[in-house]
Amino acid sequence: MLAVEFDGELKVSEVPLAPIPSGEVRIEMLMSGICNTDLEICRGYMNYRGILGHEFVGIVSECGADIPRAEAERWLGQRVVGEINCGCGKCRLCLGGDTRHCQQRTTLGIDRRPGTFAQCFNLPVANLYEVPDNISNSQAIFAEPLAAAWNILEQVHVQPNSKVLILGDGKLGQLTAQVLRLTACDLTVVGKHSEKLQLLQKQNIKTALLPEWREDLGELSAYDLAVEATGSAEGLDLVLRSVRPRGTVVVKSTVADRLSLDFSAIVVREINIVGSRCGRFAPALRSLEMGLIDTAPLLEGVYPLSDAVEAFAQAQQGKLKVALVP
Numbered sequence: 493m494l495a496v497e498f499d500g501e502l503k504v505s506e507v508p509l510a511p512i513p514s515g516e517v518r519i520e521m522l523m524s525g526i527c528n529t530d531l532e533i534c535r536g537y538m539n540y541r542g543i544l545g546h547e548f549v550g551i552v553s554e555c556g557a558d559i560p561r562a563e564a565e566r567w568l569g570q571r572v573v574g575e576i577n578c579g580c581g582k583c584r585l586c587l588g589g590d591t592r593h594c595q596q597r598t599t600l601g602i603d604r605r606p607g608t609f610a611q612c613f614n615l616p617v618a619n620l621y622e623v624p625d626n627i628s629n630s631q632a633i634f635a636e637p638l639a640a641a642w643n644i645l646e647q648v649h650v651q652p653n654s655k656v657l658i659l660g661d662g663k664l665g666q667l668t669a670q671v672l673r674l675t676a677c678d679l680t681v682v683g684k685h686s687e688k689l690q691l692l693q694k695q696n697i698k699t700a701l702l703p704e705w706r707e708d709l710g711e712l713s714a715y716d717l718a719v720e721a722t723g724s725a726e727g728l729d730l731v732l733r734s735v736r737p738r739g740t741v742v743v744k745s746t747v748a749d750r751l752s753l754d755f756s757a758i759v760v761r762e763i764n765i766v767g768s769r770c771g772r773f774a775p776a777l778r779s780l781e782m783g784l785i786d787t788a789p790l791l792e793g794v795y796p797l798s799d800a801v802e803a804f805a806q807a808q809q810g811k812l813k814v815a816l817v818p
Contacts, residue, residue: 548608551571591618
């Protein structure tokens with residue numbers, strides 16, 4: 493099958509079709525989105541080598557021999573998305589339902605598990621979610637990053653009178669803004685790109701360009717909550733400076749660069765720092781099904797797998813979302 497691999501450089505290759513492991517199914521990829529994490533892997537993040545990709549929608553084409561017949565009949569032919577973390581199923585965390593933090597987990601296209609930039613890939617049946625009929629493929633590929641955005645509301649209580657900052661106008665910042673605006677909080681999104689900020693302005697979300705906002709940062713350091721979604725090393729320093737004493741910073745970015753922090757300022761101002769990664773898919777799919785999230789303006793390019801190198805080049809140039817199809 494055709495697949496997009498990273499082995500120190502990005503390439504499109506013919507690779508063998510992998511056997512289906514115990515408890516898993518084979519999925520034929522319909523569409524798969526390029527994430528900032530994929531770009532960071534190409535810069536050295538996680539030292540991953542293999543098939544990239546984790547944001548997907550696909551069709552279940554085959555079930556492992558050990559999948560019970562009734563369950564196999566349920567999934568075969570279904571259009572699905574899926575959780576990207578695959579736990580061991582035996583540890584305390586997995587048995588408690590928290591496979592996302594299993595110490596032995598593999599992660600789709602990120603850590604010791606071949607990803608979705610391929611004609612077919614495998615995933616545990618326990619990770620699957622059916623895609624409602626009224627959600628298109630181009631919407632469904634946003635289920636994973638949208639779940640990550642919804643995860644913030646599971647970790648932090650946001651009230652209608654909360655003063656909230658999102659730093660970053662990329663795809664994650666855009667989705668996070670659409671989720672947090674549903675709380676009716678006092679929300680501002682800061683970014684570098686006026687054309688991206690205009691997408692949020694059309695939804696009556698306040699925005700500011702980074703250079704002007706940074707100049708006034710001393711006066712603006714009064715946010716109750718600040719979300720770092722820049723995908724850059726400098727973003728964390730800016731959000732730490734933006735929150736009030738005892739404010740909360742949510743860190744969403746995964747970057748290959750090492751960060752240096754002024755921990756004395758964090759201690760003196762008693763800043764709460766919350767790491768936030770993957771989220772549950774059910775709220776993401778429900779919000780798409782209800783039409784609460786508009787993903788249409790975010791998809792800026794679709795390429796066949798064979799043109800993946802060009803697709804990655806477009807994503808690296810700042811396109812909001814670039815996707816691959818078989």
